[in-house]
Amino acid sequence: MLDDMGKRFVTIWFRHLKTDWMIRRKPELKDIPFVLAHPDRGRMIITEVSAVAKAKGLCAGMVVADARIILPAVQVVNDDANLAGKLLKNLCAWCIRFTPVATVDTAGLILDISGCAHLWESEENYLRTIISKLKGFGYHIRAAMADTIGTAWAVSRYGKVKAIIHPGEQAEALAPLLPAALRLDADTLEGLHKLGLDNIGSFMNMPRSALRRRFGDQLLLRLDQALNFEEEFIQPLIAVEPYSERLPCLEPIQTATGIEIALQKLLEELCKRLHKEGKGLRIACFKCFRVDGELEQLTIHTNHASNNPKHLFKLFQIKIENIEPALGIELFMLEALKVEDIITVQQTFWSGNGSLESTEVAELLDNLQNKFGNNIVHRYLPDEQHLPELSIKIAGSLKDKPATEWRNDKLRPIQLLHEPQRIEVTAPIPDYPPMNFRYKNRLHKVQKADACERIEAEWWLNAGLHRDYYIVEDEEGKRYWLFREGHYDADNKPAWFMHGFFA
């Protein structure tokens, strides 16, 4: 036997999933027998019957005409093939409050509840809570708990005695059940029936070679899975974050103070774990699952991998007011969506050398970004491009270092206009600096000028004209950066632009 004694699963079977949902939406349907039907080869075939209709003897697979003979008052509703999947997905997401690992099955759900039930004190209480909550929504369900998915599935669909199969008791629980409880295909079931093997116990202990010869590998695989000889995995509907903490509440939380306490507890737990592993989080998401099934969430970003609960709490704190608790929150979850290694900075004795790596600066920027949005902080690195506006690029993080040296051989204006502005100039041709220019309706007489600096865009990036830049000084001593786009030629007068101001 595999050594996974800790594993426990719950499977839930929705017996009238779609009809129950319809009754939930339209309570007046509750006492009316109705069926869902779908056209198939010119007939209407019943796909699902409501609980009332079932009691009157209708079942899925019947032709609507036959059903009308049995029960003339039956209502027929057109079936939507995608509805079941959609409903199950929503229910599965709702079940996240009971366990993080949940997935959708045919007409049911599978929950991996390993290590979850004790939060509800006992397995009985846990299963009862799930069943009573779902029944409260109006669903007819059956649920079972066992060590394996196979057994839980079998018991939830076909079991009659008890819903909780204690660890290691799969064989006893399966023995009296029909072979169909093993999730087998129709051919295998028919074969078993022909041989008179009408319950699982009758062939469970047969030699494996005999079973394989007659029924193939599938029967053995299903049997092994149900008896815990073979492990079965499920793909959770919502991927479980490796760094996450959960805090279910016995009573729904409605107050801001309550939310703050929950958040503090979760942060302390998560940070303790991150600290132990030498990691810090960059993005964290705080999720609040409400009683009415809605989800409220807050996300924070940090500039620096952080596992300081006080700082992270401060980032969340100003956003807590955005949470709408409505009738109350029953589960809090904190997920670290992006985790990075913390690079321990060597402590200095003197407070100088306040480099960009310091935690204080990163925390200051976190606070500001959290308050005013993520796009307010800019730091620039040199880029290997000639055009001045493209010669700098925004650094991705505080740790980024310039890949190339900053250029210091050419003068650049301290103020650079975001877009060069057209100016009118009087300039001698072919390539002299202007004698005067008009900028913002004021005429400036050029007193001094430097020789031009030609800046050309990279031909493989930008096919624009070259620019001839001039540093000029007017009669007031103000210094400007002007450029002419292109050459003078016979029928073309190149445009002049103002691009910046020197100190």
Place this chain on the structure above:
Amino acid sequence: MKEQSFHNEKVCAYKNARIISQLQRDIMPLQGLKKLSTDSSVNLGVHPIENSFPYSSFPIGCIHEFLSASNNDIASTNGFVAALLSKLMLSKATAIWISTTRNLFPAALKNFGIDPEHIIFIDLEKEKDVLYTIEEALKCNRIATVIAEIKQINFKESRRLQLAAEQSRVTGFIIRHQPKVLNTIACVSRWCVKSLPSELSNGMPGVGFPRWNVELLKVRNGKPGSWKIEYSSNSFQEIKEKVIDIPQTQIRNVG
């Protein structure tokens, strides 16, 4: 007898002067002009300017205000601030530049001896957010200088900033371009920088090093003054009436 009383008066006056200077020294820290032994000294390299400050050194851990009256003075004010910043950033490597309407070109800071990647720019939308940001930044003592471009600030708001700066010993520069009301704010000094025509030595053609008319309009416990300053090779030089001789070989690296 007459001589005796004259002598007594002289001693008295001397004593009084000593008491007064001692009191002045005691008052200065209360006015936000502390000088701690841990503070790094800032050397501007221009003695007349330094002498107009208390303790004869550029005050740090306080707020300085820079006014630029016309649109054209933004560049010269920012240039002068960048030049000061390079002197202040020697000990601590990070500065924060807060603005709502920033045209400052980071690459040009290299011409002032600053590595542009050490400046964190915070570009906000609202003037009101700028105040909050300055105060938060001033509280972080890992930062050398906080520079903020803001139009309106009242006395109460500026006092909060000054107190935060005194606490953390971070220097704050507040640049006010064309303020609507020229109100008094709680700062140690008020500067006004205007550009002057540049000159190359021996009447050579072309644009020379940046020259500014630097006015120290107000300074707490110091002497206001006005100087003509040229900035070349990462240092300030005062221009005397006579044109000073600049060697031709010097590299121009300011913008």
